Amino acid sequence: MFSTLDECSVIGLPRVQDARGSLSFVEGGRHCPFAIARLFYMYGFAVGTRRGGHAHRECQQFLIAQEGRFEITLHDGSAEKTFMLSRPDQGLNIPAGIWVSLVSLDERSVITALASAPYDETDYLRDFGAFLAWRQSGGMPLALTDGRILVRPYRAGDAAAFSRSAIESAAEVGRWLAWCRPDFDVDRAAAYIRRSLPAGAHADAYSLGVFDATDGGAHAGGIAINRIDWDARCGNLGYWIATRVAGRGFGRAAAKLMCAFAFETLGLRRIEIQVELGNTGSRRIAEGLGARHEGTLRSRVHRDGSWHDVEVFGLLRDEFPPPTEPK
Numbered sequence: 001m002f003s004t005l006d007e008c009s010v011i012g013l014p015r016v017q018d019a020r021g022s023l024s025f026v027e028g029g030r031h032c033p034f035a036i037a038r039l040f041y042m043y044g045f046a047v048g049t050r051r052g053g054h055a056h057r058e059c060q061q062f063l064i065a066q067e068g069r070f071e072i073t074l075h076d077g078s079a080e081k082t083f084m085l086s087r088p089d090q091g092l093n094i095p096a097g098i099w100v101s102l103v104s105l106d107e108r109s110v111i112t113a114l115a116s117a118p119y120d121e122t123d124y125l126r127d128f129g130a131f132l133a134w135r136q137s138g139g140m141p142l143a144l145t146d147g148r149i150l151v152r153p154y155r156a157g158d159a160a161a162f163s164r165s166a167i168e169s170a171a172e173v174g175r176w177l178a179w180c181r182p183d184f185d186v187d188r189a190a191a192y193i194r195r196s197l198p199a200g201a202h203a204d205a206y207s208l209g210v211f212d213a214t215d216g217g218a219h220a221g222g223i224a225i226n227r228i229d230w231d232a233r234c235g236n237l238g239y240w241i242a243t244r245v246a247g248r249g250f251g252r253a254a255a256k257l258m259c260a261f262a263f264e265t266l267g268l269r270r271i272e273i274q275v276e277l278g279n280t281g282s283r284r285i286a287e288g289l290g291a292r293h294e295g296t297l298r299s300r301v302h303r304d305g306s307w308h309d310v311e312v313f314g315l316l317r318d319e320f321p322p323p324t325e326p327k
Contacts, residue, residue, distance in 0.1 A: 003095035045104035060116040068109025075099040077135030144257040161219035162189040290322030291315040
């Protein structure tokens, strides 16, 4: 669920005062409602300077006006609220998913930001229209998990692990996915990650990583809902699992989580899965979801210099989840 303006509030901080002056402090998880991973501060403002103009997908923030006054405007996708910060013994708590903009009202103003995560450009939404679309139809999930695997949006720091998984799996996965090759280096992985973040919730694809929750979050593959037709509320499901974790049910588990996200959060009514003839592993995942075989598309996929047939499976919202597991 997204945060709302009701969760944004000014929190008083301890203040110790004597003849020598005043001292205030912040402890993560006590005064600030999250563990603090980063601190930065902004200063040297001219009166009327505007900063911010973005939202975070996952990162939470806590703002403290060290000097001067600031007008801070927050938007949760449906409503707007303005706060005034002017005291160093108060902080404004801003959960993830809130659009933030601020204006300095005095010269020599200083404002400090405490953040719940290190800097990650992929966590930012910098276009207000894209932010509204992201909020209004569910946006990217923060994380999907069944306790054994974790499905979440890729981050910039995942590029090296993504590259290793692809290179190690090239012989097996590369039979079906042309991009999965021995030369899928970190630069290619980073470029894929940058492209995987939708501009808004009505983008035509949601590409996420699959991670092993029992092995420190090790990269284990990828999954996507793509080719989304919002008018028909239909999308295509694609997935791949790294060779080193093949046979452990990660593909089926990730597909179930992604279908639940597609139906319940994105509001799709139909999911299609295209399986190249001979790809028995992918077919088993489709059948495990309860998807029905609907036919064969001839010469549908071009790979390795030739055209290949694919089988089409369809899954409707009222058919998921399947009542029983296939044997």
